[in-house]
Amino acid sequence: MDRITVEPMVVADIPAAHEIERLSFSTPWPAQAFHDELTTNGLAHYVVARRKDRVVGFAGAWLMVDEAHITTFSVHPDHRRRGVGRRLLLALIDRAQALGAVRMTLEVRPSNRAARALYREYGFNDQGRRPGYYTDDGEDALVMTTPALDDPGFQDLLGSVRHRLEASA
Numbered sequence: 001m002d003r004i005t006v007e008p009m010v011v012a013d014i015p016a017a018h019e020i021e022r023l024s025f026s027t028p029w030p031a032q033a034f035h036d037e038l039t040t041n042g043l044a045h046y047v048v049a050r051r052k053d054r055v056v057g058f059a060g061a062w063l064m065v066d067e068a069h070i071t072t073f074s075v076h077p078d079h080r081r082r083g084v085g086r087r088l089l090l091a092l093i094d095r096a097q098a099l100g101a102v103r104m105t106l107e108v109r110p111s112n113r114a115a116r117a118l119y120r121e122y123g124f125n126d127q128g129r130r131p132g133y134y135t136d137d138g139e140d141a142l143v144m145t146t147p148a149l150d151d152p153g154f155q156d157l158l159g160s161v162r163h164r165l166e167a168s169a
C-alpha cells in the first residue's frame with residue numbers, strides 16, 4: 001500500500017479538499033468556508049491526508065476552551081476503507097491533545113454507519129441527540145464524545161490503534 005502522510009492543511013489544499021467535501025456531503029461547505037477557516041478562524045485546526053502527494057482526505061476541529069469539536073471529516077470515495085480515516089482521526093486527536101483539549105466531541109447522522117463505527121473504535125460514546133439538526137432532510141444528529149483524552153484507558157486504546165496503523169503502513 002502507498003504510504004499515507006497526514007499534515008496540517010494549507011490554502012493550496014483547499015480545491016482538493018473542497019472536491020472531496022462535494023463528493024461526500026449533500027450540503028457541502030463552499031470553498032470560501034475552508035479559506036476562512038484556515039486564514040481567519042484562530043480556533044480552527046485542519047489536517048489533510050496525502051497519498052503520493054494527492055490529497056485523499058481531510059478533517060478539522062475547533063478548539064473551544066478545553067473541548068475539541070470535530071467540524072468536518074471526509075475521505076475521497078476512491079480511497080475509503082484503506083485506513084485513511086483512521087489516520088486522520090488519530091492525527092486530529094493527537095493535535096487536540098497537544099493543544100490542551102480535555103475531550104473531543106462531534107455530531108454524526110444516526111444513518112452514517114461508517115463514521116459511527118470509526119468513532120466508536122476511537123472511544124467516542126453516544127452522548128445525546130439534536131433533533132432535526134441536519135437542515136437538508138431534518139435528520140437528527142447524534143452527539144458523540146470521547147472520555148477524557150488523558151484517561152489511561154483511552155490512551156491504551158489510542159496506543160493499540162497507533163500500533164496497528166504503524167504495522168500496516
Ligand SMILES: CC(C)(COP(=O)(O)OP(=O)(O)OC[C@H]1O[C@@H](n2cnc3c(N)ncnc32)[C@H](O)[C@@H]1OP(=O)(O)O)[C@@H](O)C(=O)NCCC(=O)NCCS
Pocket residue numbers: 024025073074075076079080081082083084085086087107108109112113114115117118121
Ligand atoms: C467516515 C469516513 C471518513 C471513513 O473513512 P475511511 O478512510 O473509509 O475509514 P477507514 O478505512 O480508516 O475505516 C476505519 C473503520 O471504519 C469503519 N468503516 C469505514 N467505512 C465503513 C463502511 N462503509 N461501513 C461500515 N464500517 C465502515 C470500519 O470499522 C473500518 O474498519 P475496517 O475497514 O477495518 O472494517 C468515510 O466513509 C467518509 O468520508 N464518509 C463520508 C463523509 C462522512 O460521513 N464523514 C463523517 C461525518 S460525521
